Every structure is written in structure tokens, then in C-alpha cells.
Amino acid sequence: MVLAELGRKITTALRSLNNATVINEEVLNAMLKEICSALLEADVNVRLVKKLRENVRGAIDFDEMAAGVNKRRMIQTTVFQELVKLVDPGVKAYQPVKAKPNVIMFVGLQGSGKTTTCTKLAYHYMKKGWKTCLVCADTFRAGAYDQLKQNATKARIPFYGSYTEIDPVIIAQDGVEMFRKENFEIIIVDTSGRHKQEDSLFEEMLQVSNAVDPDNIIFVMDATIGQACESQARAFKEKVDVGSVIITKLDGHAKGGGALSAVAATQSPVIFIGTGEHIDDLEPFKTKPFISKLLGMGDIEGLVEK
């Protein structure tokens, strides 16, 4: 994602510090400009980029800096820490607990990949020996239940849904209750796509959440999204207790920087990324290794601990 190319641009920008004979305001600004435009090209939210720039500028005061301070190192560390903030909300993701029902509800914008990712996640846990199932609480999208049913059947994952019930709250409640009784460990609830501009859809999401009392709510975001992500993600978080993020469609050219703003907006970590349409195209995502890979420099990673 955001990685390879962006990482390369950022390291090049940081290295420009090494080539400069004196490190001054001008050099810093030039470097920041390069980094910021790389971030914007990757769709990182403009406000986050601006904040990053201001934070770095604020932390580096050339007049105050004591002689002998390694300016290069200080700038690199500050930039790095700011980049880390983009991907690391500093909270741990929910970990399902064995031998008890873990209800996981999926939410997100229309077409972001919820239904596909539900089955991928169920399959992921099933392969690891968890007792896993799916509930289709999308009664709005044409063919939604068929989609989930076909995916689940192919993967041999038990599922629940209805062709006749039109209230997603009832389906979610009944399905989760049934699977709880049957001692399923991972109960995944798929919901309709929705957006903040439509109150009734957000209200419905809250009702589904209240009905199933999820242990974790996963916000699914598409890697191609641009500047609209942040306000949508924030609105989802304000309505329900989003705890994790999954970024989908990272098998293409998209860098996923727009989707990353969902991390800051929901204060939730990315836990998986989707890398294709097939059931096993799901990769666990670990923030720390991601970050060290981000700049492709082992020695930079050491900087973050300081």
C-alpha cells in the first residue's frame, strides 16, 4: 500500500538532508514540501498532511536549537514520528477469545468490500480452527443475501439470512442469538453499505449494533478513496463504536493513503488488508512492522523508540 512508492519518496526526501551542507530553514521546507506532496498524491487527507507539516515545523526551531544538536537526526526522527501517527492510533485491536462467542459487525460505505471481506475473515478464522459463521443483515442491496450465501457455501461456512424479513435488525438479532446458542466462536455480521448524509441509514446501523452487542465493529474502507474518507470515517465512529479498520482493494495500483485517514478518524488500527477478490486474499496487518517497512530503513526504525 501507501508503501513502496511513498516510502521511496520519503526516504529520498529525508536523505536530501544528508546531502545538504548546512541544515537550515530552507532545506527543511524543501524537504517537507516533497514529503507532503508525496502524501497528497497517495490521497492522505489534506488536514492530516497540514498537521504533519506544522508539527514538524513546530518541533524544529533553528534559533533555539543548541549547538551540537544533530539537526539531521532530529528532523528525521520528528518526520518519522509524525508518519507513525498516521498509521498507528496507539491502541490495540480487539482480539477474539476462544471458547466464547465473539460478535464482529462489519460497517462501511457502499461497495467498499464488506460482504466479500466478511467471508474472507470468517475463512481466515475457520482455517485456524475457530467455529465460525456469517449473518447477512443487509436487506437493502439487491442480491446481498445471495452474494453472502454463495460465498459462504463455497467456503463451507454456516450462515444465516432471510429472503422475506425486511428488517435487518431482526435478522441480525435472530441470527446472532441462534449462533450464540450453538456456541459459535466467531459470529460475523454483514450490514448494508451506508453514508453519513443519510440519517436513517446511520440510525439503522446503531440499531443493529444495539441488537447484536458486538465485541468489535470493523470499518471497511476501499483503498481508492480520496479526500472524502475522513469525514465519513469520523461520522461512523461517532455513531457506533468502531474498533478496527480493514482496507480493501490493495491488490491494484491504489496506495491507500486516503483510507489511512480512517485510522486517525476512528482511532482504530488497521487489522487486515484485502488484496483480491478471492477468499484467501486477506493479509493480517501489523502496524509496527508496516512502519519499519514504510521507510525501508532498519536504522530509521530505531529512531521511533527515542
Place this chain on the structure above:
Amino acid sequence: LFKGLVGGKTLTLDDMAPSLEKLKDHLIGKNVASDVAGKICDSVGAKLNGKVLGTFQTVSSTVKAALEESLLTLLRPRRQVDVLREALEAKRQGRPFIVTFCGVNGVGKSTNLAKICFWLIENDMRVLIAACDTFRAGAVEQLRTHVRHLNALHPPKNGKAFVELYEKGYGKDAAGVAAEAISFAKDSRQDIVLVDTAGRMQDNAPLMRSLAKLIRVNNPDLVLFVGEALVGNEAVDQLVKFNTNLADFSDESNPHLIDGIVLTKFDTIDDKVGAAVSMAYITGQPIVFVGTGQTYTDLRSLDSEAVVSALMN
């Protein structure tokens, strides 16, 4: 009193640089792709370079007005795509009018195809929907559901349903299904065939090749690219690569490229309307339809003035 007002001055690129830089960032904030925002601002600079400022004009207001003008020109279609008129023309020639929908995954191809179908049958057209997404789970049932709803809204006239579905289930070659659907539409004298295709990533060569084949074999009248208003910088890469793939895999001297754009999910982006600019800039093709919601009536044509004013404020 007249601070900041410069009169009778010749504009240089240096004078304009700060204003242009600010406007570029502003456009990026509105979700115009960085590259496109940069190029548009550069061209505004080039256009104004050497011009003489009016007495009461500031550099920044002059630059802003010129940008507004450029954006309007960009978004106002040079070429009108009039689906109804073209479909009637095809009908006079005794053949169905064929529209293919393509785009990346989940952008709203099938849903907006159904909305366009609704609009067509409101205009008394008989439509065949060809289910050529033979890959994604539920894709066929999704269309079948729409056909059922649409026919319920418009009960059959003279015993003939307004819309029918042509489907061959999953796993089949999409180009072949489309071909069969088109010949079925000819035989049963339907006016329009709407061809739904599977979503695909622009970098996925096998899938892009199969789309190019579908278009080459079936020679549709109209190839619509469906893109969502939510998309950021990827808009550029999607459109460039759909077009180059259609060209490269077509082995024809005059390949059929994207004719127009369906811009979806316009209701989800508030004033961040920049994707419209990116898409129009890259293709030079008109935005034929705008999707503004999830029901059949949520279909509009592009209001260029409104888009520009959302961009500028």
C-alpha cells in the same frame, strides 16, 4: 485603502505563483487528483502570463476567475451523449442500441445500470439486461432482483415486459454471453441492451484483456466507464489504464475506447466534488450520468456550474 490592488501591471508567472499554489492545494483538498490540479493551475498560469491587469483587479482574484473559467470549460461537455436519441436512431435501423458498463470493483455499475434502465423504460424503451458479470457472487441475482422490481413498477404493456434479463449463470465467458444476449435482443425486437460487466482492477491484465474482447466482439454503441465520486488520485490511473488496455488488447486500428462517464455516489461526498474534474480532464469525455443515491430515481445529469461553485468555495 487600495492596498493589495495592482493596476495596469503585466502579470508574470512569479506574481501568480503564490496564488496558483494556494488554488492547487485548494483543489486537492476538494479531491481533485494532485497531478490534474497541478496541470490545470499551470495552464491557467500560462494563459494569464503577460496579460495586463485591470485597474481594480488583484493578482489573486484574476487567477481565481481564470481558474473558474477553465474548470467550467472542462466540465461542460463538448460532445453531447444523447442516449435516447441515439437509441431511437438504432431502432429505426432495426437493431438494438448496445451500452456496456465497465469500471473497477464496487463503484456502482450494476446499480446505476438499473437506474438507467428505469429511466429508459420511463421513456417507453424495451430493455434487455445482459448479465455478463459471470464472476462475482450474487451478481446475477442482483440483476434479477432489479428486473423484478422494475417490472413491478412498470407492468407489461401488450403482454410484453419492459425489461428482461439475459443470463447464463456463472463461470461463462462474458463476451459470449453478451453476444448471445444481443442476438436474443435482435430476435425479440428489444430496443436497448445494457451489458453489465464484472468489476476489475485496471492493472489486472487477464481481466482487462477479457473486457477488451467483450467490446471488440460485440461492438457496443456506447462504452460507459463507471467511476465513483469517492475516488481520489486513482481516478487518473483507472481511466488512463482502462483506455490503454482497451486500445492495446483490441488489435484493431481504431479501437473502441471509453465514450462517456457515469459518476456515482455523488451523494456521499459533500463538497469534495473533485473526482468529476479528474475524470473529465483525463478522458476529455462527457460525464453522461451522475448517480446521487441508491434508488432508481437517483440519476442526474452533471450540473457543471454547481460543481464549479462547490470547487471554488
